[in-house]
Amino acid sequence: MSGKLYLCATPIGNLGDVSARCLEVLSSADLIAAEDTRRTLQLLNHFGITKPLTSYHEHNKREKGGYIVSLLKDGKNVALVSDAGTPAISDPGEDMVKLCIENGIEVTSVPGPVAAVNALILSGLNASRFAFEGFLSVNKRHRREHLESIKNDTRTLIFYEAPHKLKNTIADMQSAFGGNRRIALARELTKIHEEVMRCTLDEAAAYYEENAPRGEYVIVVEGAAAEKSETENEWNDVPVKEHVERYISQGMTVKDAVKAAAADRNVPKRDVYNEYHKED
Ligand code: SAM
Numbered sequence: 208m209s210g211k212l213y214l215c216a217t218p219i220g221n222l223g224d225v226s227a228r229c230l231e232v233l234s235s236a237d238l239i240a241a242e243d244t245r246r247t248l249q250l251l252n253h254f255g256i257t258k259p260l261t262s263y264h265e266h267n268k269r270e271k272g273g274y275i276v277s278l279l280k281d282g283k284n285v286a287l288v289s290d291a292g293t294p295a296i297s298d299p300g301e302d303m304v305k306l307c308i309e310n311g312i313e314v315t316s317v318p319g320p321v322a323a324v325n326a327l328i329l330s331g332l333n334a335s336r337f338a339f340e341g342f343l344s345v346n347k348r349h350r351r352e353h354l355e356s357i358k359n360d361t362r363t364l365i366f367y368e369a370p371h372k373l374k375n376t377i378a379d380m381q382s383a384f385g386g387n388r389r390i391a392l393a394r395e396l397t398k399i400h401e402e403v404m405r406c407t408l409d410e411a412a413a414y415y416e417e418n419a420p421r422g423e424y425v426i427v428v429e430g431a432a433a434e435k436s437e438t439e440n441e442w443n444d445v446p447v448k449e450h451v452e453r454y455i456s457q458g459m460t461v462k463d464a465v466k467a468a469a470a471d472r473n474v475p476k477r478d479v480y481n482e483y484h485k486e487d
Contacts, residue, residue, distance in 0.1 A: 210237065210284040212275075212307045214300060216293040216319025220398035222253055229317045230254055236286035240275055242298055243290045250288075263287065268299045272306045279312045286317075293321045297341045297367055322396055323365045326425030329403045330363070330391035333430065337363040343376060350376070354383035361430040370420040377415060380428065381408045389429040395422040442471045447482040 213232045218224040233239060234256050240263040241247035247260060263271045275285055287294050287303055294300030307314050327334050338360060343350045357364060368376050373392075380388070386409035394402045400422060404411065408428075442450060447468065454464035465483060469476040 208282055209312050210279045210282050212279060212303065212312060212314045213284065213286045214294045214304070214314065214316045215286045215288050216317060216321070217247070217250055217288050217291060219292045219320045219322050219325070219396055220401075222250065224320050224397060225250065225254070226317065226319050229319060230256065232317050233258065233286050233288075235284070237283035238275075238278060239286045239288060240271070240303070241288045242294075242300075246290060247288050263299065263303065265299050268302050272303055275303065276306055276310050276312065279307065280310070291320075291322070293319060296321055296323065296339075320397070322367070322393075322423070322425050325396050326391065326393035326403075326427050327363065327365055329393055329396075330427040331405055332363045332389065332391060332427055334363065336361070336430070337365060339365045342367045342369075343379075345372075350379055351383065354379055358383045359431045361433040363430050364428040366426040366428070368424045368426055370422060370424060373420040373424055373426075374412075374415050376426065377408060377412050380426075381412060384408060384428065384431075386412070391427040393425045393427065396425070398422075440472060442468075447472075447479055451479065451483045 213236065215229050215232055216226075217229065233251065233254075236258060239247065239251070239258050239260045241260055242262075242264045244260050244262050251258065251260070261271065261275075263275065279285055287300055289295075289298040289300050295304055304314055323339050327337055338357070340353070340357065343353055343366060366376070380390075386407060388408050390406065390408055390411060392402075392404040392406075392411060394400070394404070404414070406414070450468045450471070451461070451464045454467050455461060459467065461483075465476055465479045469479040472479065
């Protein structure tokens with residue numbers, strides 16, 4: 208019988224965030240596959256765990272993936288650990304999961320920290336609907352096309368970013384989303400220098416003209432302003448005639464009042480005109 212692949216979430220900074228079950232799984236696995244063996248070794252040493260450790264990262268995932276699958280097929284249990292946080296979220300763990308599924312090997316998760324979710328809940332932005340966008344491409348054109356394609360998304364958007372690319376990314380976001388869009392820059396989460404800066408894109412750009420970005424960042428961006436749907440339009444409760452007359456009473460011509468009312472109600476001018484002139 209095949210063994211199991213355990214996707215073990217590890218701390219994104221504070222070692223106290225490791226779960227009891229994660230330690231139990233790491234202690235009992237036949238092999239630990241780690242994205243960054245040095246970092247994982249620190250974790251294992253801290254908790255006194257000694258287990259065979261192998262690397263599994265972006266540059267060896269093909270050969271190493273095959274090797275890990277062969278061990279799993281031999282009945283060994285393997286714990287997969289990423290650099291930090293939850294494996295398969297913006298790291299090669301995703302490929303390992305696909306490979307196991309293709310080979311009929313059971314995969315299970317040991318939940319824990321994810322930088323994106325923690326940044327979202329601290330952002331103060333709408334957390335009920337959000338989209339995780341991961342890392343933007345290093346290619347300028349692809350990055351801009353990506354941002355253009357999501358500029359009208361009304362969900363909160365979450366990005367990962369490295370400090371040396373932060374300023375360019377903020378500039379590209381200003382161009383795509385407009386400088387008034389609110390953001391939260393969550394930095395060094397769960398660590399001593401944890402900080403969440405809540406501001407607009409323009410304010411963030413001005414701040415990083417004066418201050419060098421430091422540490423690991425998650426950028427949380429407010430979604431685009433939603434156009435009011437027909438059912439949400441507050442003018443729906445006001446009869447059309449009364450609506451037009453309100454503008455006329457403010458000194459507008461009938462033509463301008465019809466135009467303004469049509470814009471408020473998000474309907475064609477002709478409809479408002481016809482309704483206004485309809486006999487009671
Ligand atoms: N798998 C991880 C997770 O579950 O969040 C993410 C791995 S991804 C390769 C690394 C990126 O996550 C960093 O560049 C940064 O954007 C974000 N990140 C990781 N730890 C962080 C922290 N403590 N504070 C802020 N962002 C962090």
